[in-house]
Amino acid sequence: MQTLAVDHPLVAHKLTTLRDVRTDSPTFRRLADELVTLLAYEATRDVRVVEATVQTPVDSARGVQLASPKPLVVPILRAGLGMLDGMTRLLPTAEVGFLGMIRDEGSLLAQTYATRLPDDLSGRQCYVLDPMLATGGTLAAAIRLLLDRGADDVTAICLLAAPEGLAHLEKELAGSGAPIRVVTAAIDSHLNEHGYIIPGLGDAGDRLYGVV
Numbered sequence: 001m002q003t004l005a006v007d008h009p010l011v012a013h014k015l016t017t018l019r020d021v022r023t024d025s026p027t028f029r030r031l032a033d034e035l036v037t038l039l040a041y042e043a044t045r046d047v048r049v050v051e052a053t054v055q056t057p058v059d060s061a062r063g064v065q066l067a068s069p070k071p072l073v074v075p076i077l078r079a080g081l082g083m084l085d086g087m088t089r090l091l092p093t094a095e096v097g098f099l100g101m102i103r104d105e106g107s108l109l110a111q112t113y114a115t116r117l118p119d120d121l122s123g124r125q126c127y128v129l130d131p132m133l134a135t136g137g138t139l140a141a142a143i144r145l146l147l148d149r150g151a152d153d154v155t156a157i158c159l160l161a162a163p164e165g166l167a168h169l170e171k172e173l174a175g176s177g178a179p180i181r182v183v184t185a186a187i188d189s190h191l192n193e194h195g196y197i198i199p200g201l202g203d204a205g206d207r208l209y210g211v212v
């Protein structure tokens with residue numbers, strides 16, 4: 001599994017404001033949207049393309065186009081939805097599927113409550129969107145579900161990741177055969193006893209959707 005913490009002053013600046021408890025939900029939503037576009041630029045370095053020739057107004061030009069089948073973008077509801085527009089801005093022709101998952105705050109285990117995805121993902125590159133990689137339980141379950149349907153290349157795009165969550169993903173998904181990548185704005189220090197990322201940014205879904 002490859003992990004990339006994107007090192008860029010704009011990412012760092014936007015993340016700092018995103019963390020700030022004084023940042024209201026409209027601003028939080030805008031910053032999450034801007035951050036995912038910056039992260040998606042790095043996360044799509046391996047997006048599959050095929051050679052293509054087009055006619056310019058003056059001559060023919062050899063280039064590339066996105067390969068088929070089209071990539072699949074999977075926001076994990078609720079908080080992942082705040083990253084969807086920023087991702088489709090970069091990959092407008094991608095298909096979008098949905099997973100609704102919620103972490104039980106006692107057991108910290110992820111439950112899936114909604115699945116709107118193709119049954120067969122053979123040969124598909126998938127980009128999973130979830131702002132927070134804390135224990136890794138949610139993303140591990142989501143990526144496992146995609147691999148079980150045949151996905152052969154999965155990249156998770158997060159805003160914050162905890163070392164514990166990265167280690168969990170590594171353990172759960174090692175040996176899956178398909179390339180698994182995590183692209184994040186930062187790797188934070190640790191999880192607290194409630195499974196929250198420290199220093200983190202609080203509950204991403206609550207901050208995105210005005211739950212005070």
Ligand SMILES: O=P(O)(O)OC[C@H]1O[C@H](OP(=O)(O)OP(=O)(O)O)[C@H](O)[C@@H]1O
Pocket residue numbers: 076077078079080101102103104108110130131132133134135136137138139165195203204205206
């Ligand atoms: O790595 P984990 O320990 O699984 O925690 C990360 C998950 O927790 C939060 O979701 P939550 O369950 O709070 O639901 P929400 O997205 O609707 O807020 C967050 O959006 C991630 O999906």
Ligand SMILES: O=c1cc[nH]c(=O)[nH]1
Pocket residue numbers: 079132134195196197198200201202203204205
């Ligand atoms: O810090 C955390 C951990 C899990 N989920 C969140 O939204 N924030």
Ligand SMILES: [Mg+2]
Pocket residue numbers: 076077078079080101102130138205
């Ligand atoms: Mg969530």
